[in-house]
Amino acid sequence: ETGVTQTPRHLVMGMTNKKSLKCEQHLGHNAMYWYKQSAKKPLELMFVYNFKEQTENNSVPSRFSPECPNSSHLFLHLHTLQPEDSALYLCASSQDRGGSLSDTQYFGPGTRLTVL
Amino acid sequence: AQKVTQAQTEISVVEKEDVTLDCVYETRDTTYYLFWYKQPPSGELVFLIRRNSFDEQNEISGRYSWNFQKSTSSFNFTITASQVVDSAVYFCALSGRSNDYKLSFGAGTTVTVRA
Numbered sequence: 001e002t003g004v005t006q007t008p009r010h011l012v013m014g015m016t017n018k019k020s021l022k023c024e025q026h027l028g029h030n031a032m033y034w035y036k037q038s039a040k041k042p043l044e045l046m047f048v049y050n051f052k053e054q055t056e057n058n059s060v061p062s063r064f065s066p067e068c069p070n071s072s073h074l075f076l077h078l079h080t081l082q083p084e085d086s087a088l089y090l091c092a093s094s095q096d097r098g099g100s101l102s103d104t105q106y107f108g109p110g111t112r113l114t115v116l
Numbered sequence: 117a118q119k120v121t122q123a124q125t126e127i128s129v130v131e132k133e134d135v136t137l138d139c140v141y142e143t144r145d146t147t148y149y150l151f152w153y154k155q156p157p158s159g160e161l162v163f164l165i166r167r168n169s170f171d172e173q174n175e176i177s178g179r180y181s182w183n184f185q186k187s188t189s190s191f192n193f194t195i196t197a198s199q200v201v202d203s204a205v206y207f208c209a210l211s212g213r214s215n216d217y218k219l220s221f222g223a224g225t226t227v228t229v230r231a
Contacts, residue, residue: 043207043219044226045218045219090159092161100217104151104163105163107153107161107162107163108160109158109160112159
């Protein structure tokens with residue numbers, strides 16, 4: 001596998017379910033990101049991890065819970081979601097953060113989430 | 117505050133036509149970075165280019181070219197001799213110190229290339 005991978009690619013869940021999204025990067029990067037892309041809206045940054053430490057939580061509701069066990073893996077745990085949470089969830093990674101050539105973000109293919 | 121405006125929501129062209137995507141940005145940073153990403157129907161955002169605010173040279177990569185004009189705060193993207201595979205949503209983005217180098221994305225421009 002190369003680049004940034006995400007599983008599953010599609011997920012349908014009920015409002016009472018608990019599920020997790022997985023992201024894995026094979027680029028040797030140190031920073032990882034979760035974004036939400038809803039129809040007709042700009043991409044929204046949700047969480048940022050740098051060297052496994054969370055450095056950004058962009059006022060995301062607690063029904064979304066991120067986990068970063070190591071620099072290569074990032075999870076997004078979902079519970080009691082709402083229909084308005086239906087969106088494409090994109091993971092990204094970068095070598096570093098902070099205004100250098102190596103902070104360019106590379107994205108995975110996304111998980112298309114539908115909440116019924 | 118940082119802001120990226122892509123005024124064109126949708127552009128439709130016939131194959132082999134050139135298409136130019138506009139991107140206008142606002143920032144108070146003196147050093148900043150501009151990006152273009154392509155999002156095909158599969159969903160993945162594909163990195164196309166990164167430009168440092170100090171480097172105003174235009175760039176060409178195959179059929180893609182970029183025109184950075186600091187005086188007008190614009191970073192436009194042209195696809196020459198478009199192909200059906202160019203059909204995608206294209207996003208312009210900006211990062212800078214004032215926003216802790218987080219990417220601020222424009223709303224995107226949907227390009228449809230018809231055969």
